[in-house]
Amino acid sequence: MTAYALLIHPSANRVYAESAVGLAAAELTVFGDRALDGRLADITITTIGGLPYVTFTGVDLTDRDLSVLANLSARYAFFARDGDLLRPLEVTGRDRFDSDLITIPKYAGKTNEQFTRLLLNVTALATTDRAGAAGTGGTSGTSGTAVTVGAAAGPLGPDSPPLRVLDPMCGRGTTLNQAMMYGWHAAGVEIDGKDFEVYANFIRTWLKHKRLKHSAEITPVRRNRAVLGRRLAVTLAASKDDHRAGRIVDLTMVHADTRRSRQVFRAGSFDAIVTDAPYGVQHGTRGQAGRLTRDPLGLLAEALPEWVALLRPGGALGISWNTLVAARDDLAALLVKAGLEVADGPGYGGFAHRVDQAIVRDLIVAQRA
Structure with a gap:
């Protein structure tokens, strides 16, 4: 089982930003249940280095699984987590055109x-x-x-x-x-x-x-x-x-x-x-x-x-x-x-x-x- 951290995209407007972390946690829960066979657990909001992250654990997540999670609406960056140490992960979603x-x-x-x-x-x-x-x-x-x-x-x-x-x-x-x-x-x-x-x-x-x-x-x-x-x-x-x-x-x-x-x-x-x-x-x-x-x-x-x-x-x-x-x-x-x-x-x-x-x-x- 590996621990992960999701950094929320900073470009949300001010009012939406207040809710963005909680919404990301709910969306990640749906992804885990519907797309990843329930292999996500411990989804919570954690402050690391003064910033809010959505942290979770995953069982045997493959590069393909992470590419699915790359489509999360507020995803800015993914990290593998070892305590408060974060290792950046390269993930690519379905986007086909310029933003x-x-x-x-x-x-x-x-x-x-x-x-x-x-x-x-x-x-x-x-x-x-x-x-x-x-x-x-x-x-x-x-x-x-x-x-x-x-x-x-x-x-x-x-x-x-x-x-x-x-x-x-x-x-x-x-x-x-x-x-x-x-x-x-x-x-x-x-x-x-x-x-x-x-x-x-x-x-x-x-x-x-x-x-x-x-x-x-x-x-x-x-x-x-x-x-x-x-x-x-x-x-x-x-x-x-x-x-x-x-x-x-x-x-x-x-x-x-x-x-x-x-x-x-x-x-x-x-x-x-x-x-x-x-x-x-x-x-x-x-x-x-x-x-x-x-x-x-x-x-x-x-x-x-x-x-x-x-x-x-x-x-x-x-x-x-x-x-x-x-x-x-x-x-x-x-x-x-x-x-x-x-x-x-x-x-x-x-x-x-x-x-x-x-x-x-x-x-x-x-x-x-």
């Missing part, structure tokens, strides 16, 4: 980038393949065909097949960009036309500046001769070698009402659905007849049947929300009513944290059987 894909966009209401990664991680780890192996599987390419991978790898393994991720209230695309960072296929639905246009301009400009092989076009979305909205369709590769090898990432963003998602995407085509619900304070979403609503439960009650239909069996849905405007039990009841099973294993109860005076954010994860 400015995530950090360049700045706007009011943007979800914290580290939290977006955390929500995506714990949702992905709740997926299973079609054979029912926990924490594994995904889809390869664009066909939606399930591919079983080894249980030890999980979706965050270094060579695991790409997942297909949907953010049905994607705003200006933070979740889409994080999914792309992992080399996963990303799709989003956004009702705000300005957000759609801002994201389309950003991603096309970013791709050109990076000189990545890609295609990008905006086309109308039609059903029964009626126009539902607009679709941004992008294909890209992280390198020329990836492009030659056919390792292509698909990105789609649709300007439409999320409650019509089934008219936009094929049923059962996503491994994970990840979204940040309207907080009910600074944030809202357009309801019926275009009215701004700040009731996340009302919106979710209407939208969940659409989303669940898009989730494949064994897929998982993760939602973050403001607990001051919606109780966890009420949200869990909606998920169960929609046919999902709420995850309640180790770590999932440790994610509530303050965002500001009016927002205490938490997350909930559920799986489609």
